[in-house]
Amino acid sequence: MIDSKFALFCMGCAFSGSGYSAAFEQSNQSIQSFFEKNHYAEISLAWVRPDISGQVQHTEQLQQLGITDFSTGQLASTQFISNVALKLQLHPQLSWGLIYDQPYHVDVAYSYNPVFAGEALSVEAATIKFDSHNLTSLIGFQPDNHWNFYTGLSYQSLEGSLYLSGQTFYIFNGYRATFEQDPAWGWLAGFSYQLPEYFFRTALTYRSAIAHHHKTAESIVVGTNPSPYTQIQTPQSIHLDFQTGLPYQNAFYGTLRWLNWQNFVIQPPKFGTVIDYAALEFPELKSFRMIDYREDQWSAKIGLAHQWPSFGINSIELLWDSGTGNPASTLNPSDGYWGIGLAHLYKIQDTWDIATGFYYLKFQKPEVSTSESFTPQIAGLSAVSDNSAWIMGLKLGYHF
Secondary structure, X not given: OOOHHHOOHHHXXXXXXXXXXXXXXXXXXXXXXXXXXXXXXXXXEEEEEEXXXXXXXXXXXXXXXXXXXXXXXXXXXXXXXXXXXXXXEEEOOEEEEEEEEOOEEEEEEEEEOOEXXXXXXXXXXXXXXXEEEEEEEEEEEOOOOOEEEEEEEEEEEEEEEEEEEXXXXXXHOOOEEEEEEEEEEXXXXXXXXXXXXXXXXXXXXXXXXXXXXXEEEEOOOOOOOOOOEEEEEEOOEEEEXXXXXXXXXXXXXXXXXXXXXXXXXXXXXXXXXXXXXXXXXXXXXXXOOOEEOOOOEEEEEEEEEEEEOOOEXXXXXXXXXXXXXXXXXXXXXXXXXXXXXXXXXXXXXXXXXXXXXXXXXXXXXXXXOOOOOOOOOOOEEEEEOOOEEEEEEEEEEEEO
């Protein structure tokens, strides 16, 4: 049986998938630090190196101009992700935790300017950035050594900007929108059940949706005077964790996560007004949204860990993400992924934990829209490459 002092490794060493889950998600908002024994603090860092590209639309028209290079180039840049957590055991039956993470993030920037007649032709360029910061405070009640009931509040800020340029965007050529930072509150609740003697634990956590109201500055002028605010609701989620001991110092563990992306929409007021006017002549545009998602996201992870007598713990993990079913676009160049990861934890004098992880993600290709006259995304793609990403993670934990 794995020693109980390693009990949180399997569920807590979770860099896997960080940075390139479906939609806007950057982290899985794990609360595993809250289940550590006694007092505990940790910091996690992840480095994500993506290789993501595709081909722009309207390739037939571009070929008629003698243009043969349709690549968007690299759509995403290297990311650094951080997470900080503190857990205090205030009483044998009462615990408190504080967790900082960055759950939602987008950073897409590209410029497609092929050479035509000796000069660069401005076909399309886009910059889309969104950042979030989340602070979660938890309080837990443990009536015995099996059950833990917990609840808490999340204070989340979200801000973003978007810029579109080029002939592909027609009336939105030169469109710019800035979404001012908006803080808002959400809540979470859940429970865990464990059998320490069998290294068994399962935990179920629900997080509420969080509604933001962003003051929005848009560069276009419309005949009416719509509200200057855009509502963006980050999704509700359910997270299930489990782990169980196996013979010969092994353990099996996994997670299953659901996010409600179908209710997520970004539609700035003036942008929406222009779409409404255009829909009078082209009814198929009526349902057009700047950013939305067709399906909810599901993600899962399973892993097998082995404890060595003096070397710590090694594990191997398999990862899966469903994506959201959206067609290919610069904001959605992949639709879920499969991945594999290796992780190692080394413990120093029962006080310090040092965990490292190395992961490879192979992205699944999204559906490519066949319509040249209408695409349901900001900037559709005519083809996507064999996209992938590498992730390296480091976690430092301290028991006190």
